[in-house]
Amino acid sequence: MSTITRCSRLLVMAVVVVTLGACATATPYDYTAYKQNRPVSMLVLPPLNETPEVVATYGVLSQATFPLAEAGYYVVPVSLMDETFRQNGLNNPAEIHDVSPQKLREIFGADAAVYIKITQYGTSYAVIASDTRVTVQARIMDLRTGDLLWQGSATAASSESKSSNQGGLVGLLVQAIVTQIVETAADTSIVYAGIASQRLLSPRPNGILYGPRSPNYQKD
Amino acid sequence: MATTGHCVRLVGLMAGIIGGGSLLGCAEAPKRLYHWDGFQAQLYEYFKGDGSSPDEQLRVLNDQSQRARASGRAVPPGFHAHVAMLYLRLGRDVEAKLELEAEKAGFPESTQYMDFLLKHMTGSKQ
Numbered sequence: 113m114s115t116i117t118r119c120s121r122l123l124v125m126a127v128v129v130v131t132l133g134a135c136a137t138a139t140p141y142d143y144t145a146y147k148q149n150r151p152v153s154m155l156v157l158p159p160l161n162e163t164p165e166v167v168a169t170y171g172v173l174s175q176a177t178f179p180l181a182e183a184g185y186y187v188v189p190v191s192l193m194d195e196t197f198r199q200n201g202l203n204n205p206a207e208i209h210d211v212s213p214q215k216l217r218e219i220f221g222a223d224a225a226v227y228i229k230i231t232q233y234g235t236s237y238a239v240i241a242s243d244t245r246v247t248v249q250a251r252i253m254d255l256r257t258g259d260l261l262w263q264g265s266a267t268a269a270s271s272e273s274k275s276s277n278q279g280g281l282v283g284l285l286v287q288a289i290v291t292q293i294v295e296t297a298a299d300t301s302i303v304y305a306g307i308a309s310q311r312l313l314s315p316r317p318n319g320i321l322y323g324p325r326s327p328n329y330q331k332d
Numbered sequence: 333m334a335t336t337g338h339c340v341r342l343v344g345l346m347a348g349i350i351g352g353g354s355l356l357g358c359a360e361a362p363k364r365l366y367h368w369d370g371f372q373a374q375l376y377e378y379f380k381g382d383g384s385s386p387d388e389q390l391r392v393l394n395d396q397s398q399r400a401r402a403s404g405r406a407v408p409p410g411f412h413a414h415v416a417m418l419y420l421r422l423g424r425d426v427e428a429k430l431e432l433e434a435e436k437a438g439f440p441e442s443t444q445y446m447d448f449l450l451k452h453m454t455g456s457k458q
Contacts, residue, residue: 175376177408188410221444306372325365
């Protein structure tokens, strides 16, 4: 095979990969219920933690306000919300996820609740290279109608930034976010909790829609 | 080999350009709605519960609030409410109330919950 053919093949592959990564719409998400309900405010419940890392719930909860608020939603204050549950004897996420939508709406006045589940959180140490990884899933339920508005999942891992030295803009973006957060938080997992939360709860293809406080509201 | 190296560089460049274009095309503009500063780091600090004292956390957040004001940008949803809770921890109820009112003024969407908390506060204290 000539070098030119190989080169153009590589080029085509690179184009396909990058385009898919940035703007893929392979199977468009069905936004019917989301658009019918159009929530104004979101209540992020303490995430269910399926990992051995005790800090996972609060790692993710502390990072979830940013993407939703920047997407244009009002986000119920997470620390006060957590305290309100505690004062009512609800200390663990599983119990909290079982509270009825009516009750949640009555107390917090939110239009929708975000139910997050953490399936990976922390660093696995291996001989060749260790990897810090956070994987989260979310369901957004409307508290007025009980409709499922959206669901999705996201992962962030340290291995991706290490291998993306030649990864162009995306690599640089990840690096930039990482550096920014490292300045304020000592532990590594929280960095990836932040990135995973942003990937999970930001408007992007098949992601959540913009909320009313965003200039992009109803343009998606 | 020279040709292969060139090819890889070309592919890299193309990927960069297309990636950049796609990001511009479908990602949101980098301009943020709120002045975040270290708010999320402070929330994490609070939740972990093994770091700085409520006093120290309040000092950091009040500095941040001043920087937000200086830059003419709003603090994020939950900021005043979180400050309110730190004041409550310290028994400084008057300041806590003011912060809850500030959350309500900044975000009328919070009215129902803020009123619930204000009512609860006056209910629990004589």
